[in-house]
Amino acid sequence: MTMKIADLTFEPLIEEEAIAKRINLMSAQLNADYEGKTPIFIGVLNGSFLFVADLIKQVTIPCEVTFTKLASYYGGTTSTRKIREDIDLSVDISGRHIVIMEDIVDTGNTLSYLIEKLKLHSPASIRVCSLLLKPGKLEISIEELRYVGFEIENEFVVGYGLDYKELGRNLRSIYRLIS
Ligand code: XMP
């Protein structure tokens, strides 16, 4: 079943049920790893909003949830390497355990920019939890990247928070671009 979004055609890659199952496992891991720690989950908007919402409902330890907004894609299907900061972090993270929540790690540029920025405020620890990772496109090795939902090929995906030209964020499954 293909899906047309704006001028491009997509096909299903990861179904809703598979996403839910994976998120259950990831949250169980986080509950175990952060027991007794009260971490701050920082979602990177816009793409991570559904992932954060679904994962956080399965987190049973005390935790805080906040968001920051960064963008490195400007509506196309390839990374621009330019990072724009739209919403600054308002919480004090010094001495706190931070879990950055990302929709997808592609080149890694957005993430390493955010990690370096957060480190300036002396958190106790920083780890990254990303729903998707394109290992073949990673340009920077990120030791903080501890939790990954799915590794995918070097392909453009939409759905479950991810967009093409701001469309498709509402889709329940993840779709890949048919080239
Ligand atoms: P970098 O290259 O900095 O990019 O790791 C990370 C950000 O780029 C966006 N991105 C995508 N968005 N489909 C999307 O809708 C994709 O396949 C894709 N790959 C990267 C995303 O916002 C991510 O945070």
Ligand code: MG
């Ligand atoms: Mg993003």
